[in-house]
Amino acid sequence: MNLFYQFSTLVVPSLAIAEDDKPTGNEDEDESKFYKKAQDYWKKIPATIDGVLGGYGHISYTDIRGSEKFLRSIFQLDDAPKTKRALDCGAGIGRITKELLINFFEKVDLVEQNEDFVKKAPDIIGKTDRLGSLYVSGLQNFEPEHKYDVIWSQWVLGHLTDGDFIKFFITCRNALAENGVIIIKENVTSTPEIQLDEEDSSVTRPLNMLLELLARAGLKPIQTQTQTGFPKQLFPVKMIALKPIDKKES
Template sequence: METSNERLSLTPNENFYKDGAEYWSKIPPTVDGMLGGFSEISTTDIHSSKTLLKQLFTSTKQPLGRGYALDCGAGIGRITKFLLSDLFDRVDMVEQNPQFLESAKKYLGKTILEKKIGQMFPVGLQDFRPEPGKYDVIWCQWVLGHLTDEDFVAFFERCKLGIKPKGVIIVKENISSGQVEVDTTDSSVTRPMGLLRELFDKAGLDCCRMVKQLGFPKGLFTVYMFVLRPRHEENVGSGE
């Protein structure tokens, strides 16, 4: 059985970010493009995510605020359009591909764009620094595989500063079955559950809720949602 240190020492090649950016530069700005050809899962995906957020809004221990959300790795804004803009007053988007953000302006539509969207940041998560204390929710979905382990931890350390005192970071990610799986096509990695939890821990985050995504087609990676809070709030919201 591989040790924690051995898993954490896995390092993508030196062109990891360059290759990833090049791959996405060739992907069409459509929902099918964002979901790797599996656009049919979008409705199920959004429904499950919305159910989780609504449970957090009505928590008796620490209800989640509905003021400001951040969509990380936003693409053309699928999650912003159908999830975050529906539940929060304002949404910021961070996406390294500026062409996707331009497409998002049309995809989101005039009403959402004018009434709901705050800032659009054309930058990779490895370089992004959220404004301190701004967000009720920082939402990260199907994007963390494009970060090295070191940048993963550093990104979440910055995110801890970016959420409000009662805010959360929510991660929705594919989970591999036992070891890191490297995809050389899009320059990404899929991490096993143990490694993800270790990286959260290393960033000073505690998981107060973990939910398995149901209803996806067979053959896809298992997907989990993680609700994360800074460690000094480790007892807040746990056990719900």
């Protein structure tokens, strides 16, 4: 997902489709186009920090420091998660795993739809016994094999339709270990409208829509923070820690 402001086509919440990919009337076909366009975009992106951050590789340090501070605050909670296993969603080349998660958890699994990125990740992360399973999968199709203390999802949720967003987080909710927490870090619009990035086939949602979709997945926010120190031309970025409203599967 590109990090900078896009004043492009506004789209309906149910499915993000660019002007040149208008709905055909077949919902499955439209969703397939939406995902295929994103896959094609990321296949062309180099497996580098600058590549996965859309040319903003220089913000990585600030991003990680903000994430580390937020994660440490979660570990200060009375019912804090344990540190046995984490999942890095939309992991790319493993930037967040290497710079953040692997410093806190005994094992970190990665899920990423771009096979080239997944193959590159072990080289980027370096030799460690903390790297767990690597999954080549879109989040809309991912089925976890483990229970997780923390599930981290950053700059990837705009590639999911609303229906798959909800489905994915129900899956994540049911994959949490005792006291487990889901953390998302995402761009949000500064207006009530969704904004579409036609280049990489992703959407940026307003904060209230993110929270509404998460609630529909049975999740409630327990802590929220705004990332600071980014260039002004970037979208606002929110970090949200979530826990299940209840343990029942929807």
